[in-house]
Amino acid sequence: MSGPEKFVLLGKVVGVHGIRGELKLESYTEPRTQIFRYQPWRLRSASGETTIAGSRGRAQGKGIVATLPGVDDRDAAAALIGSEIWVARSALPKSAPGEYYWTDLEGLEVVTLEGRALGAVSHLIATGANDVLVVKDAERERLIPFIVGQFVTQVDLEGGRVTVDWDPEF
Template sequence: MLRVGRITGAHGLKGALRFRPDNPDSDTLEQVKRVFLKCDGEQREFRLAGMTPLNATTRRITLDGIADINAAEALKGAVVMLADEDVPPAKPREFYYYEAIGCEVFLTDGSRLGAIQEIFSNGAQDIWVVRDGEREVLVPVIEDVVKAIDLPARRVTIEPIPGLLD
């Protein structure tokens, strides 16, 4: 299962939900017909009936079977996930965050920096949190730094910019 966001509450009286995607720029949810919601340790499958943007960070979604505000409010805080087989293939020169987690990161001189443990966006670019024991380095995912990504080999090569490793 791939986490794609969470439900932040009801939207209106007829069961629509406020959905906050983990990656607001992604169109992945627009390409699927079903989602899974995990709430209070329970996971349920729903058919995605509709989705419209509310603002830059929130979408309004409707799910079959959720028809009133009480049912919608009961799902507040639920994690929204997709089944692996429903995830559309990444476009050329793109990848899903989960595919990079765990990749080993090496410098262009061949020395190992650590492994990608987390990924987040700072608004300007994605950031890899690379850890090796207690050491943590925040690597900006930009062309000046990232020189090669080999997902099948689980290996990334970077050229550190001044100050990156200090």
């Protein structure tokens, strides 16, 4: 698939740490310090976007603390609170067979085993048991458990399609 570069949300700036410009981050990576492996970061906030390369950090308590180039005092750090941390999809490692990044599934066409179109993957929802595809078409929204082999029979990233064993009326 070609087109504009996709970006993936990996975390968020949630506070400041100390007086030297360190930031408290919430990381969506596992383990949480893995966020520093994927750079550069694109920080997005209501005031705009900034690209930052060379961020470093460490685990501290239940969160992580980061140092960003050019952010040298508490005021500069405080201005970044609420910023989301995005990275280019191409900066992430290739997924293992049978595993998928949510961003790669979003936008894919969803069809039944019989070839009936159900819509496209709008987004996914994490539940305790399994992830759920949110599939939308012009008329409705369907929630389909993302359980490969049971409800999801095939994911064709190149072809842009997910085949599901799902009753279109449900």
